[in-house]
Amino acid sequence: MSTLDLMHSLEQLPFAQAISESTWLFPFFETVHVLALTLVVGSVAMMDLRLLGIGSRDRTITELTRSVLPWTWAAFGIAAICGLLLFSSKAATYYVNIPFRIKIVCLLFAGVNMLVFHFVTARNVAAWDSGRTPSAARVAGVVSLSLWVVIVATGRWIGFTT
Numbered sequence: 001m002s003t004l005d006l007m008h009s010l011e012q013l014p015f016a017q018a019i020s021e022s023t024w025l026f027p028f029f030e031t032v033h034v035l036a037l038t039l040v041v042g043s044v045a046m047m048d049l050r051l052l053g054i055g056s057r058d059r060t061i062t063e064l065t066r067s068v069l070p071w072t073w074a075a076f077g078i079a080a081i082c083g084l085l086l087f088s089s090k091a092a093t094y095y096v097n098i099p100f101r102i103k104i105v106c107l108l109f110a111g112v113n114m115l116v117f118h119f120v121t122a123r124n125v126a127a128w129d130s131g132r133t134p135s136a137a138r139v140a141g142v143v144s145l146s147l148w149v150v151i152v153a154t155g156r157w158i159g160f161t162t
């Protein structure tokens with residue numbers, strides 16, 4: 001069974017069919033998807049701008065991470081669940097869609113960039129918590145901001161190419 005066959009089987013599942021046939025379920029989940037992703041991208045941008053020394057300079061990295069990251073993860077969970085529900089309704093169409101593929105690859109890179117920052121770069125955060133961040137942290141900020149701009153742009157582009 002090919003992946004595309006698998007996508008066709010996913011589309012046949014009752015909840016996926018309900019979303020594709022309903023006049024309101026898809027727009028409802030897309031609305032929740034958009035609201036959640038604004039919180040994801042907004043909270044990530046706050047951290048990235050701090051890493052670049054542009055925003056929240058009166059707060060330490062640790063303090064900002066502690067207050068912002070729980071919102072990022074909660075909103076990401078909601079965005080991902082709604083995204084998967086939207087995806088299930090036209091799985092075979094989205095699976096071959098180039099903007100969708102670029103978006104998912106960028107989401108994976110954004111995840112790797114975040115993990116490298118938290119588990120490698122930020123290990124000695126105490127040394128630069130309230131001061132100027134090291135170049136590795138600023139690079140993480142620029143890479144993150146760039147990836148999230150592409151994720152949002154390709155997310156928007158999907159609707160124009162399906």
Ligand code: HEM
Pocket residue numbers: 030033034037040041076079080082083084086087094107151152153154155156157158159162
């Ligand atoms: C937090 C991460 C995510 C962000 C920032 C994001 C961003 C976006 C944006 C900006 C749109 C366009 C919304 C609109 O214009 O109405 C969109 C639509 C969509 N997203 Fe996401 N997304 C994320 C995660 C996901 C995930 C994990 C999936 C599924 C695996 C997904 C699947 C979709 C689908 C299927 C659409 C609908 C496209 C259409 O209009 O036909 N998204 N996303």
